[in-house]
Amino acid sequence: MNQPGPPGFAFVLFGGTGDLAMRKILPALYAAHRDGMLAPDGRIISVAMTTLDHSGYLGWVDEHVKPRISGTAIDDGVWRSFLERITYVALDAGQPEAFSVLRETLGAAHGRRIFYLATGPALFVPICSALGTAGLTEGARVVLEKPLGYDLESSTAINDAVGRIFNEEQIYRIDHYLGKEAVQNLFALRFGNSLFEPLWRREWVESIQITVAEELGVEGRGNFYDQTGALRDMVQNHLLQLMSIVAMEPPRSMDADAVRDEKLRVLRALKPVLGEQIRQSVVRGQYHAGAINGVSVPAYHAEPGVRPESRTETFVALKVEVENWRWAGVPFFLRTGKRLGARVAEIVVNFRTVPHSALGPMALRPGSNRLTIRLQPTESIRLSALAKQPGLGMTLQGVYLDLAFDQFFQQDRMEAYQRLLLDVIAGRLALFVRRDEQEAAWRWVAPIIDDWATQDTPPRSYSSGTWGPAAASALLARHNTCWLEEEN
CATH class of the missing domain: 3.30.360.10 (Dihydrodipicolinate Reductase; domain 2)
Structure with missing residues (x-):
């Protein structure tokens, strides 16, 4: 009997031009792609305020991500096929009406929607609220980077607000250790x-x-x-x-x-x-x-x-x-x-x-x-x-x-972010807080x-x-x- 392949997904990366995206998240997704661990139709949508067109963003990724990839030498053909997964959306996360552009970009994307918030915690609630208003949260998963707040009070406030939009089973609080x-x-x-x-x-x-x-x-x-x-x-x-x-x-x-x-x-x-x-x-x-x-x-x-x-x-x-x-x-x-x-x-x-x-x-x-x-x-x-x-x-x-x-x-050893991102795509919560x-x-x-x-x-x-x-x-x-x- 044939084993089912990896699940399809649309991976939306907020903070797509940021340091974390360049150092950890995109290198981890590339490694999973290189190792054949991503569904062929899986898509990556990078979102940031930076004014770039599609080719400009791919040039940014080529410049900032390639040097951070560890392991075997980068195969040019594999790298090009990875870049083909990526779409860039210039969007102000503080403007809810702008999320209609993201909804149009996602369209009828097959597989699970994953929203990765590689931003400061001040944007967690506005982004999640805008996703809810845009009708993009049903069945989706949201990944929250640390720090989640400044203290117990602010952490509780963020969790309460995000919890009104996503169920606890949809929320992946990441700790890469x-x-x-x-x-x-x-x-x-x-x-x-x-x-x-x-x-x-x-x-x-x-x-x-x-x-x-x-x-x-x-x-x-x-x-x-x-x-x-x-x-x-x-x-x-x-x-x-x-x-x-x-x-x-x-x-x-x-x-x-x-x-x-x-x-x-x-x-x-x-x-x-x-x-x-x-x-x-x-x-x-x-x-x-x-x-x-x-x-x-x-x-x-x-x-x-x-x-x-x-x-x-x-x-x-x-x-x-x-x-x-x-x-x-x-x-x-x-x-x-x-x-x-x-x-x-x-x-x-x-x-x-x-x-x-x-x-x-x-x-x-x-x-x-x-x-x-x-x-x-x-x-x-x-x-x-x-x-x-x-x-x-x-x-x-x-x-x-x-x-x-x-x-x-x-x-080769699997890097921590690669394992955790694959767990998000597969819906495994054990390694999340x-x-x-x-x-x-x-x-x-x-x-x-x-x-x-x-x-x-x-x-x-x-x-x-x-x-x-x-x-x-x-x-x-x-x-x-x-x-x-x-x-x-």
Whole structure:
């Protein structure tokens, strides 16, 4: 029996000339096209205010998208066939009457309509309202990029307004970290193997670290970032989502709501951080001038679009606790920042040491048994343990088992955006954030946001190219541990 082909679609990309479209979305759609994963009649309609004709926009795509495509060399014939899918519509998203042009362009397009809002959150409600007025929402799907609001109140207002136009099952709140191959392997590691499940609990886990570090600064996004900061930009979504996957109970299936129900239980079990606990458990920092890979970089205050007196944080480290039977008493240390020592995203599970060692102090050293899940720049899983060194005596040395995906699996890895866009087209919601998850995360970070807004203390300064303020190291030292890069 012949298998059905990929579903037809009309993919409408708002913000079609923007940075996100050029860096991530169109390269991901090209990769899916190149790999034969898109329906032959699938169309891409790019929408933006920029005054371009069709050929002018294709020239823009050729100039800005081609250099961002990774993997194999670009085949000119495949590239031309990809461009044939694209139509450009110049449209002011703030003018509802202009959406008649989009309706005419879509016409009787076959397959599911997908509206991807790669715009600022201020345009989410106007665009969705105009789509509803134009009669384009029935059976459609809408993808909302982060940040979805500025705080719980603004997020709720956006969700309420969008929810009056689209059903929850039509709304795809994207967090691209959930599409990374190593995050998918975290599900496989935990729920496809009996090896780790008995150890994945407070009796055997000493602490867990989750780090998302960047070498880059604000990269021309100073106006946006200075109103956002690391807590809103990274912790409220990426880090808390990764933490919820690490800490969740096994779901009954991989159906969307079964997975998201378990993540929600973790988010609702987070111990509140209030009052003086914020000073003890949260470190905020801001980078000053330094060097990245030998190249001098400016301080945050000197970045274009940043207020000279800004107290916006570019670094956050937190100690988080989950108040349930599996994790009570186990500290989760979350860390993210810009202009740090390396570009890396990883999850580090430190298992407890043996209760008594007959083999010397090495067996009692924290971190002797560890699972490290690397998300970027390369994806891998490493299990560290102790073994005897060759020769006389019983001298222990750290060894590891390493699964490097790019070496073990011969096929090319699928980038996160490619996986997530294909899930939108196919109607798979498991890797997208449900409204109650998002609001639970906002509710947890709200006291920290409010506290910082009333405090006169500025963020702690750290040099670009380092790993953040010294207070972030002290945060872990109080729990007899350290960040992974500090061990060596």
